[in-house]
Amino acid sequence: MLRIDCPCCGVRDHSEFRYGGDATAERPAHDNPDLDAWYRYVYVRANPKGLHREFWQHVLGCRQWLVVERDTVTHSIHSVSFSRRQRA
Amino acid sequence: MSRYSVFSLLRHAATGNRGWQRAWRAASPKASYDVVIIGGGGHGLATAFYLAENHGIRNVAVLEKGYIGGGNVGRNTTVIRSNYLLDGNTQFYEFSMKLWEGMSTALNFNVMFSQRGQLVTAHSADQLDTFTHRANVMRSNGIDAEILDREAVRKLVPYLDFSDTARFPIHGAIFQGRAGTARHDAVAWGYARAASGHGVDIIEGCEVTDFVRQGDRIIGVETTRGRIGAGRIGLAVAGHTSVLAQKAGLELPIESHLLQAFVTEPVKPLVDHVVAYGADHFYLSQSDKGGLVFGGNLDGYNSYAQRGNTGVLREVCEAAIALMPNISRLRLLRHWGGIMDMTPDASPIISLTPVDGLYLNGGWCYGGFKATPASGWCFAEMLATGETPALIRGYGLGRFRSGHMIDEAGAGPFAWLQ
Ligand SMILES: Cc1cc2nc3c(=O)[nH]c(=O)nc-3n(C[C@H](O)[C@H](O)[C@H](O)COP(=O)(O)OP(=O)(O)OC[C@H]3O[C@@H](n4cnc5c(N)ncnc54)[C@H](O)[C@@H]3O)c2cc1C
Ligand SMILES: [Zn+2]
Numbered sequence: 001m002l003r004i005d006c007p008c009c010g011v012r013d014h015s016e017f018r019y020g021g022d023a024t025a026e027r028p029a030h031d032n033p034d035l036d037a038w039y040r041y042v043y044v045r046a047n048p049k050g051l052h053r054e055f056w057q058h059v060l061g062c063r064q065w066l067v068v069e070r071d072t073v074t075h076s077i078h079s080v081s082f083s084r085r086q087r088a
Numbered sequence: 089m090s091r092y093s094v095f096s097l098l099r100h101a102a103t104g105n106r107g108w109q110r111a112w113r114a115a116s117p118k119a120s121y122d123v124v125i126i127g128g129g130g131h132g133l134a135t136a137f138y139l140a141e142n143h144g145i146r147n148v149a150v151l152e153k154g155y156i157g158g159g160n161v162g163r164n165t166t167v168i169r170s171n172y173l174l175d176g177n178t179q180f181y182e183f184s185m186k187l188w189e190g191m192s193t194a195l196n197f198n199v200m201f202s203q204r205g206q207l208v209t210a211h212s213a214d215q216l217d218t219f220t221h222r223a224n225v226m227r228s229n230g231i232d233a234e235i236l237d238r239e240a241v242r243k244l245v246p247y248l249d250f251s252d253t254a255r256f257p258i259h260g261a262i263f264q265g266r267a268g269t270a271r272h273d274a275v276a277w278g279y280a281r282a283a284s285g286h287g288v289d290i291i292e293g294c295e296v297t298d299f300v301r302q303g304d305r306i307i308g309v310e311t312t313r314g315r316i317g318a319g320r321i322g323l324a325v326a327g328h329t330s331v332l333a334q335k336a337g338l339e340l341p342i343e344s345h346l347l348q349a350f351v352t353e354p355v356k357p358l359v360d361h362v363v364a365y366g367a368d369h370f371y372l373s374q375s376d377k378g379g380l381v382f383g384g385n386l387d388g389y390n391s392y393a394q395r396g397n398t399g400v401l402r403e404v405c406e407a408a409i410a411l412m413p414n415i416s417r418l419r420l421l422r423h424w425g426g427i428m429d430m431t432p433d434a435s436p437i438i439s440l441t442p443v444d445g446l447y448l449n450g451g452w453c454y455g456g457f458k459a460t461p462a463s464g465w466c467f468a469e470m471l472a473t474g475e476t477p478a479l480i481r482g483y484g485l486g487r488f489r490s491g492h493m494i495d496e497a498g499a500g501p502f503a504w505l506q
Contacts, residue, residue, distance in 0.1 A: 001397060001398055001399055002389075002397075013399075014389075014399070015399045019388050019389045019504055021343075021390075021502065021503075021504065022343075022390075035489070039488065039489050040339075042432075042488075042501050043341035043432050043488045043501055044339045044340070044341055045330070045340070045341065045342060045343050045503075046330075046334075046339075047330035047331075047340075047342055047343050047344055047390065048330075049328075049330075049331050049344075049392045052390050054389065054390065070389075072344070072390045072391055072392045072393070073392045073393055074393070075391070075393060
């Protein structure tokens with residue numbers, strides 16, 4: 001069981017959360033006509049063996065979307081923060 | 089290499105079983121090969137075998153970082169079926185099924201292919217309707233399929249929960265009689281032995297760490313056992329496709345995810361078929377040793393750790409008991425995990441790539457064992473001819489750009505939902 005330290009609720013088992021995937025993919029602007037940009041956003045993944053920045057939503061808690069930095073080999077979690085603070 | 093037969097068995101039995109040879113040659117890397125295959129799993133070994141057998145290309149090496157059979161080919165739950173709905177999948181998996189039916193003979197190795205039949209239970213009238221649609225598609229492609237009503241299912245598998253208190257009552261099932269299981273290690277060993285017999289070098293303990301380039305072309309690999317030149321390179325590394333593709337400058341629509349498998353203590357013969365639970369992602373069969381072998385969902389987040397999570401363990405056991413309450417007291421003997429490539433449409437990628445000299449075989453998600461022979465057959469043809477065989481035209485990398493996904497689960501571009 002991963003233990004995610006929600007900045008709002010404290011440490012909880014990951015079964016309280018919903019996984020949201022790669023947090024590094026940047027959504028193109030709504031009116032961006034560049035197909036390649038959309039292809040990369042929707043499909044292409046870096047899929048690192050090591051540190052991964054990923055979204056988790058605390059569905060059974062505060063319902064906040066979080067960005068978690070986790071090692072995909074050891075499952076150790078390096079940081080957790082609110083996703084809304086991630087983008088300027 | 090001497091052939092296995094009843095007579096060789098008797099001869100060796102009479103001489104104390106001391107004369108058996110290694111199943112395949114222990115090879116050391118040569119300076120270069122016509123074709124280098126990275127990954128000594130089922131798919132890589134099958135590819136090497138068919139390169140030699142079908143195309144006469146024998147100057148081939150299979151490079152495996154661990155040992156043959158240590159990857160997913162030896163970690164899966166061995167289910168083989170061809171009950172797919174979508175064009176591209178339907179024909180490919182049936183071609184694979186036909187190869188399974190002749191495999192032990194073709195390889196002179198008993199892979200214990202057991203066509204015990206597989207049924208998927210339906211738990212609503214709607215679900216049975218969609219299964220009927222699928223059965224019709226299968227039959228129109230010449231694949232065996234039957235729709236069973238509740239009473240027919242009860243007759244076949246009376247040990248499932250048919251009580252009034254079942255959480256999801258069984259309405260019926262789709263049944264494929266030719267589906268079944270095979271001894272997974274034997275598949276790796278059989279292909280390795282047959283390929284080696286054709287002159288292929290199978291090199292264990294040899295990890296590929298980088299690619300060697302000449303201009304835009306890849307002309308070899310760096311390995312833990314030195315540099316090896318290659319005319320063409322086939323990548324077949326199951327859950328590690330992204331790691332290696334990245335070194336070749338290739339970005340892919342793949343995430344690595346963990347799937348677990350479970351085995352109970354052995355019991356007397358109880359489950360004759362492969363049974364899949366249509367109300368949840370769960371399936372089971374009984375091994376020849378008597379253990380119930382089963383599996384369920386992915387752990388659900390990117391992972392390269394070959395060990396599983398207890399949350400999924402509990403969910404899978406809950407599904408097991410919902411389907412078969414009578415196994416609730418059985419002890420779980422073992423569970424383990426394997427890392428798989430998950431694609432956004434749950435279909436594989438067997439493809440030419442933008443990198444000259446590099447050919448890709450990956451993205452097998454959790455159903456790739458059944459594909460082993462067809463995958464090897466087609467990938468060998470691709471490596472031999474440089475062209476895409478008709479049977480795998482749907483599995484190209486370009487499908488994500490063009491919108492021609494083959495999405496059986498209909499889950500959208502979310503690898504962990506496939
Ligand atoms: C728990 C579980 C249950 C499954 N159940 C089923 C099932 O019931 N039916 C089904 O059809 N499929 C099933 N699958 C999926 C199936 O096992 C895989 O899709 C398939 O086996 C993958 O192909 P492979 O056999 O070539 O992979 P592998 O056997 O994993 O081969 C890849 C090889 O590449 C090697 N490798 C990786 N990196 C390098 C490197 N840098 N250099 C050299 N070698 C390298 C690895 O060591 C490995 O041996 C299951 C998978 C799992 C994990
Ligand atoms: Zn919270």
